[in-house]
Amino acid sequence: MIPIIGGVSLSLALGFSFISFMILFLFFRTGDYRFYIAGWRSVLVVSCLSIIATFVLLNELIQSNFDIDYVAHYSSLQTPLIYKITALWAGQSGSLLFWLFILSIYCLIVLLQNRNKYTELMPWVILVLVSIQFFFLIITNFVANPFSPTDANFIVANGNGLNPLLQNLTMAIHPPTLYLGYVGFSVPFAFAIAALVTGDTSPLWIRSIRRWTLVVWLFQSAGVILGGWWAYQELGWGGYWAWDPVENASFMPWLTGTAFLHSIIIQEKKDMLRIWNIVLIVLTFSLCIFGTFLTRSGVMSSVHSFTASNLGPLFLGYVFFILFSSIGLILYRRSDLRSERRIESFTSRESGFLFNNVIFVIICFAVFWGTIFPVISEAVTGTKITVGPPFFNMVNIPIGLFLLFMTGVGPMLVWRRTSKKAFVRNFSVPIAIGLVSLLGGLIIGIKGYVVISIALIGFVMAVLLEEFIRGIKSRRRVKNETVITALVSMVAKNRSRYGGYIVHLGIVFMFVGFTGRAFNQELEFPIKKGQSQKVGSYEIQFISLKELERQNHFAWVAGLNVFNEQKEIITQLFPEKRIYFHRDPNPDRRQPHSELSIFSTILKDFYSIFSGIDIEEEIAYIKIMINPLVWWVWLGGWVLVAGTLISLWPQKE
């Protein structure tokens, strides 16, 4: 009975979304406010019905109702409760419903928050949002229905269960976080389209979505970083980023979204870049849909896409529809979009912001190009040419370093025009520190991009520190406060500015981690119990081998001692070789899994993988990686989140 409610809710929601269109069109024709209220309510109904449908599916997953095909595929009786819940977004149709679910929650927030605000914009905002819901409702009703029943010929006694790789707490948080980011860009997009249609492209629409965009950006950044963290902890190739199409899919909207976040500041403060902002948000939202398409249509073969389906044409068509209708609107409104003000000087903050924007978009283009190149090459030449990480690294490292340089230059520029005197005063110390880092790096024999990266990290770090020190000094001169109180009250008084600097600091930390990758070491070797093996300047000793039986798997646990050059023990590592479902009579259903063991320090990570075992000979096959500075990537992530939260914290008027 209950599962029927889910299917019916989805159908009803589709119907109501169509009704919303009609009513809102009536409002636009007649201007009768009652139609607007009816439309508002009808979208409220669409959102609530979609949310109900999601909860019904969640309930079926928890109850293990294997009469529903989706439940039978992604959960089993043995699946722990938490992973029954995460199974909601583990598969294709469930994750599309989850998209709709988050969109509907956002929709409710927008509806309730702006009930009596932005009366000009809101009808169109609602229309755009419900049209996005309409698209996902069509998909979940007709193409990938999560409530479709299991084949009537089968009685399913137990479901397939969730992939062990996805049975990880990070995997429980990462997808929803990323989705909150992805889907959230629908709202700024809706406001942008509303501004275009109504012709009011003044900074009003920007003001209404600035905080919203920052929240969404925070979710997206956290989602991307968590994805890398999961890959590092779970996949066992020792890295956190492989330029996989699906990773790129989450990275591209982040790049344009970050550009947007910067450029709306200029429109808000200076009323410039009107067209540019609209273009950026349209691009970002299209990339979000495109990303869902890449992840869920199976067009690229990738570790993330467990499925191939006929969703492709629909999604691609929708992306083109968004792009063409937005471009049409922009052309139609081009005279209104012309900004009154012009950039006055090359050395102004405006121009710095614009530069950073161009770089973000170019990196996004490079990633996009590399991602779709296999498809294009196959269409044009007939031979598919795949693009691997070295391509992306080679293209993006120099551009990324330039971006890092801009992170340092930006805060030093002032609005309108930076005088020569201010230029020298602001830049002399950071440039000196950058040069010292460069020289230091060269002296100890570091070359190429790595040494440039070190120099830039020094430079940007100095710029940021200088900003803080200068602020504290001037407060102390006036107020006679201690350093700490001056720092706290300075940040509290000017949250968006200093929060932004803290985010930049997080990015610099992440670059420290990226630079460390140049010094990775790895070795793969067979080892007998009791023996030792040298890896770089460290020695690994295989001291124990235990067999354990746990709830749903069997595990061999290798005990490894890690010694440094002075023969002092640094840590013990316990990588595991596991066999999931080891009691299953069918050997095909048993699944091996390597559980990593990582010892992380501020300078380097010791990363161990138990790849194989020869039980008779007691030989373990171990892979050891020594990854310097990875810790800084995660630290950078935390600092970025903290900085964004500071920016977001409401300021007392």
Next chain:
Amino acid sequence: MARKKFIITITGVSLITISWIIYVTLNPMQSGTGMMKFLSLSELKATQESSRVRLGGKVEPGSIIISDADLLDASFELSQGEVSIPVVFYGTRPDLFKDDAEIIVEGKYLSGMFNADQLQVKCASRYEGDLIDESSYRIDEL
């Protein structure tokens, strides 16, 4: 004036970076740019391509041979329909590597043998597979 200078610089920077992207794309043979052909097995056999390529296919059931002396040393047959080629691979194999697994290998084809140095399993087919196994049964069989 300032605007002109600004536009020129922006265009300049964009042009430089775009040409950089094109340059990297057009020089795939340069070592380490990570662009390589993805061939079907019959294409590979026909052309005897000896540069680094990627191949996709299934692991022929029963063909996996793992050396007794070194567990990291494996050989197997990669198949695409009727066509198959022998592959050797040394290194840690992914956990999901087994008979019938869909895999992608990267390496060189030398004298009838594919020497792979990268091996990825394409997907955990079991998690999208049909529900035909011992936990489910057909009604008409009851």
